[in-house]
Amino acid sequence: MAGALRRWPEPTVARVVASARGIDRMVNEALARTIVSTAAVFVASVVACSSTAPTPPPNPPAPVAVAPTTEVAPSPSPAEPDGSICDALPIGATPAAVGRRVAEDFAARPLGDGQLHYAQACAWLGALRVSARLREDDLMNRLVHRFDPILTPAGAALIPSRNHVDDRVFGIVPLELASHRTDERYLDLGLSLADAQWASPTADGITSEARYWIDDMYMIAALQALAFRATRDAKYLDRAARTLTAYLDQLQQPDGLFLHTAASPVRWGRGNGWVAAGMTELLLVLPPEHPRHAALERGYSAMMAALLHHQRTDGLWRQIIDDTAAWPETSSSAMFTYAMAAGVKHGWLDGAAYRPAACRAWLGVIQYLDQDANLREVCVGTGDAASQGIGSDPTAQRRYYLDRPRHAGDLHGQAPILWAAAMLLDRGP
Numbered sequence: 321m322a323g324a325l326r327r328w329p330e331p332t333v334a335r336v337v338a339s340a341r342g343i344d345r346m347v348n349e350a351l352a353r354t355i356v357s358t359a360a361v362f363v364a365s366v367v368a369c370s371s372t373a374p375t376p377p378p379n380p381p382a383p384v385a386v387a388p389t390t391e392v393a394p395s396p397s398p399a400e401p402d403g404s405i406c407d408a409l410p411i412g413a414t415p416a417a418v419g420r421r422v423a424e425d426f427a428a429r430p431l432g433d434g435q436l437h438y439a440q441a442c443a444w445l446g447a448l449r450v451s452a453r454l455r456e457d458d459l460m461n462r463l464v465h466r467f468d469p470i471l472t473p474a475g476a477a478l479i480p481s482r483n484h485v486d487d488r489v490f491g492i493v494p495l496e497l498a499s500h501r502t503d504e505r506y507l508d509l510g511l512s513l514a515d516a517q518w519a520s521p522t523a524d525g526i527t528s529e530a531r532y533w534i535d536d537m538y539m540i541a542a543l544q545a546l547a548f549r550a551t552r553d554a555k556y557l558d559r560a561a562r563t564l565t566a567y568l569d570q571l572q573q574p575d576g577l578f579l580h581t582a583a584s585p586v587r588w589g590r591g592n593g594w595v596a597a598g599m600t601e602l603l604l605v606l607p608p609e610h611p612r613h614a615a616l617e618r619g620y621s622a623m624m625a626a627l628l629h630h631q632r633t634d635g636l637w638r639q640i641i642d643d644t645a646a647w648p649e650t651s652s653s654a655m656f657t658y659a660m661a662a663g664v665k666h667g668w669l670d671g672a673a674y675r676p677a678a679c680r681a682w683l684g685v686i687q688y689l690d691q692d693a694n695l696r697e698v699c700v701g702t703g704d705a706a707s708q709g710i711g712s713d714p715t716a717q718r719r720y721y722l723d724r725p726r727h728a729g730d731l732h733g734q735a736p737i738l739w740a741a742a743m744l745l746d747r748g749p
Contacts, residue, residue, distance in 0.1 A: 635684025
């Protein structure tokens, strides 16, 4: 391309350079259309060869092979490591391609001028992980410098300040930054939020911020797990493990799924996604010899088996997981992709049964990315039905969850697709 430009007259070169942004947008739109069409063909071929059974079969089939005529992505370059568990993916559907697009979208969004929402923290974490896996120095630098205003005296007003799990989880961003940069201010800020969460624990050693909403299982576990990664101090593991096992005891059902809350006994999709992601974050750092490891792994495995049973043929899961009339919801599906891919890569799950499911999930989710890298069909932020004045009537509660608005580009969806891309790019243990 460079040689061709040198042979053109100088005015022509100037016009080409001046229109680069427009060309780039057209390429992105074409790429998005290609991803949707080729991924749909690929998902259909996987579904035709492999269907999800209620329970893993005694002798699960081998991962589905892609037909020779399927257009697949070229091998990654040394600068673009791809540890994906999916053997062949349509062009534009690789974790590297999708992760880069979504991370660039996040990096271009304004920081905002009010206290930062937990969904922004979650997406920021995912973008940092993707850029690290791809060794994208420019992207990493932009994501790091995005934090600069927060380190100023005036920027302190941007830090969420409530004694609440949704605010404390902001600490995952500076703690992740501390793993990429040596500035002690990142570590100090992140640890201050992790330790404040345990400033006044309950008699059983659990944070007083625990609400026993399943959303908490990510907000608490991710923060404490990243604090452990940054310090290697086992107290952070003990805090998270003690809390998650308590939540397992109260909210996990015999079928392996979780109720949103005891007062809202609905198996809400993204609520269960928070659970899956939270257990994954903790299991990634919790040593097998930890006294609570076995209970957590049992809870995780039971949940994954339930998800395998309820996965749709297009790879997604529903807004209410066990309600076949519910619509397919993408943020929860991306969270389950992340958790399932981690289980396959780290040996917590049987790869023969779960690897095809994780790949089918990835391909199903990315079909909902538009030309601007916005994920569609994302449920908006959702409190439990009982707290929203719905009452205890099961029919009214079900209708509340089914009627939740759906957005495109909501950070509740951008975050987990980044987590999933980073996990698929990770080369594992």
